[in-house]
Amino acid sequence: MIWDENVYCAVDIETTGIDPSAGDRIIEIAIIPVYKGKIVKEWIYSSLVNPKVGIQTYAQGVHKISIKDIEQAPGLDEILSIVRKYxxxxxxxxxxxxxxxxxxxxxxxxxxxxxxxxxxxxTLEISQNVYGKRRKLESLAVEMKINHKVTHRAFDDAYVTANVFIKFFEKFGWEIIHEFLRRWAGREY
Structure with a gap:
């Protein structure tokens, strides 16, 4: 498989809930860089985040992160600076x-x-085009025989996303994968 020269960074976050417009915020982030089909372990970033808001009970049940876990974590401004660097x-x-x-x-x-x-x-958009429906990360991981489990923690889920991306890239190649390249420049609230 011929890879291009791009560094791809698989990113996942965990949050206090599912609605940022209602005050839910990021409490964990992971960034897993991929270069030429390999995860670059020394470039990985993973951190809890303290957004200085509460965590909804159902969200704590999903990712097992409590207020006590994030008390000493860096704030959103520090995390965003790191995301921008990546x-x-x-x-x-x-x-x-x-x-x-x-x-x-x-x-x-x-x-x-x-x-x-x-x-x-x-990768959700790719899966929708490949399978005709949106596929959960867990089902893609099982189908692609990725040994790492989706745990609803940022590092594990970003790691699985990186591996799913690698498998898609290897299956379809640069030209097809780059048909899914999008630009995000903020959204309207």
Whole structure:
């Protein structure tokens, strides 16, 4: 398989709930870089985030992150600075990009920063085109025989997303995968 020279960064977040317009915020983020079909372990970033808001009970049940876990974690402004550094000259990869990017936009607005302006690929969009329906990350991982489990924690889910992306890239190649390249420059609230 011939890979291009791009660095792809699989990104996943965990949140206090599912609605940023209702005050839900990011509480964990992971960025897993992929270069030429390999995960670059020394470039991985993963951190809890303290958005200084409560975590809904159902969300704690999903990702097992409590207020106590995030008390000493960096704030949204520090995390966004790191995300911006990773976004320079890379292509982000998400599974359900709109969810993660909307939360990142709200975080930027909250700390007085401009929204991200990035290029990205969404493995959920690829799966919809390949299978004719949206596929969960868990089912893709099982089908593709990816040993790492989806745990609804940012590192594990970003790691699985990176591996799903690698498998799609190897199956379809650069020309097809780049048909899914999109640009995100913030959204209207």
């Amino acid at each position: 976004s320079k000259d890379t292509i982000f990869v998400f599974h359900n990009a709109r969810f993660d990017l909307t939360f990142l936009d709200y975080a930027a607005k909250e700390v007085g920063q401009l929204p991200l302006d990035i290029f990205y690929i969404d």
